[in-house]
Amino acid sequence: MAMKKTRNLFIVKGNEELVLSVLDKLQFKGLSVFKEEQISTEIVKEVFRNNKSVVCRDVADESLKATAIFIVVTNVDSSYIHCIQTSVGNIAEQFEHIAEKQNCDIGDHKSNSSGLVEAPKRSDCPYCRYIDDGYCDIDINLHRTLYRSENFFVMPTIGEFIKGYLLIIPKQHVMSNAELPLEIRHEFLSVLEDVCYMINLTYCTSNILIWENGSGNGGIGKAKTSIVHSHTHVAPSKLDADIIEALSDFPFERLSYEDLHLYGKNSYLLVRGRNDNDWRINDNPNLYIPRQYVRQLLLYKDYILLPDGIWDWRHYPFVDKIKETCLEIQTALLAHWNELPERIKNNTKDFLPRK
Numbered sequence: 001m002a003m004k005k006t007r008n009l010f011i012v013k014g015n016e017e018l019v020l021s022v023l024d025k026l027q028f029k030g031l032s033v034f035k036e037e038q039i040s041t042e043i044v045k046e047v048f049r050n051n052k053s054v055v056c057r058d059v060a061d062e063s064l065k066a067t068a069i070f071i072v073v074t075n076v077d078s079s080y081i082h083c084i085q086t087s088v089g090n091i092a093e094q095f096e097h098i099a100e101k102q103n104c105d106i107g108d109h110k111s112n113s114s115g116l117v118e119a120p121k122r123s124d125c126p127y128c129r130y131i132d133d134g135y136c137d138i139d140i141n142l143h144r145t146l147y148r149s150e151n152f153f154v155m156p157t158i159g160e161f162i163k164g165y166l167l168i169i170p171k172q173h174v175m176s177n178a179e180l181p182l183e184i185r186h187e188f189l190s191v192l193e194d195v196c197y198m199i200n201l202t203y204c205t206s207n208i209l210i211w212e213n214g215s216g217n218g219g220i221g222k223a224k225t226s227i228v229h230s231h232t233h234v235a236p237s238k239l240d241a242d243i244i245e246a247l248s249d250f251p252f253e254r255l256s257y258e259d260l261h262l263y264g265k266n267s268y269l270l271v272r273g274r275n276d277n278d279w280r281i282n283d284n285p286n287l288y289i290p291r292q293y294v295r296q297l298l299l300y301k302d303y304i305l306l307p308d309g310i311w312d313w314r315h316y317p318f319v320d321k322i323k324e325t326c327l328e329i330q331t332a333l334l335a336h337w338n339e340l341p342e343r344i345k346n347n348t349k350d351f352l353p354r355k
């Protein structure tokens with residue numbers, strides 16, 4: 001299987017009244033819906049630039065049309081390949097099913113029940129509960145903190161499909177690192193340096209991908225099951241920021257980590273390049289970024305021999321790999337204890353297994 005496609009063109013045909021009633025119901029995060037009789041090539045291209053798919057009644061451009069997925073709307077039984085029957089079942093679900101068969105990513109449905117309508121509280125936050133419980137994991141019954149500084153802690157991620165994949169999490173309940181004051185962001189950079197050191201020490205690689213999905217706007221509008229408390233992903237990978245940019249085909253802006261606070265309002269995707277100071281961001285609120293997007297790229301463009309679909313941490317927590325990562329990093333730390341930088345010794349010693 002391959003990664004699901006964004007930037008698809010769906011053309012919906014049939015009785016005008018029925019078609020319009022169907023278009024009304026297609027409120028998905030990765031779709032732009034147009035009710036006009038026909039739309040221009042420019043409109044389609046603009047939607048594609050935002051990584052979304054188009055649903056419309058017709059396009060003028062024949063070459064675009066040749067790539068379109070045609071859907072017929074009817075109120076009777078039909079033998080069309082892609083068909084939405086208005087007389088039976090849920091229309092949005094029928095559309096989702098067609099998109100699924102075509103391996104298209106249309107995003108979550110924008111219903112009130114699926115999105116957060118107010119900022120999530122500390123008491124609902126799994127990371128805050130983890131901190132409040134003294135770093136005992138309530139969900140998977142496992143200590144998994146490896147490192148703790150004044151304002152951050154580090155642990156393997158749930159959904160550890162690659163060994164050595166760590167999260168850097170601020171102790172403050174913030175929606176993104178952009179909300180942290182400058183001096184704490186400086187501390188973050190030293191924690192990141194230590195985390196890369198530990199991964200390199202244990203797994204002998206300096207090919208490490210670093211990214212953060214910042215949830216702007218107090219987390220409002222994110223999927224209810226999202227973890228909005230800021231966390232930065234650090235994973236061994238051959239992918240770098242150039243490859244991510246090329247694969248994504250949407251523009252990233254270069255920025256200094258000192259200026260990250262300017263990007264706290266919207267959701268963003270932040271990626272670090274190979275160079276320490278090479279940070280890149282896209283915070284365009286119209287851009288559609290698929291769920292766990294970089295994790296999907298990791299699986300489908302780097303760890304291509306792993307099974308399909310395992311990027312989704314909700315279904316594949318990989319508890320065994322969490323334990324293995326903890327054990328392997330701690331073993332490497334102990335084996336090289338005398339040569340470790342003092343800061344790493346201080347910040348890891350409380351979590352090392354007792355002899």
Ligand SMILES: [Zn+2]
Pocket residue numbers: 122125126127128129172173174229
């Ligand atoms: Zn929290």
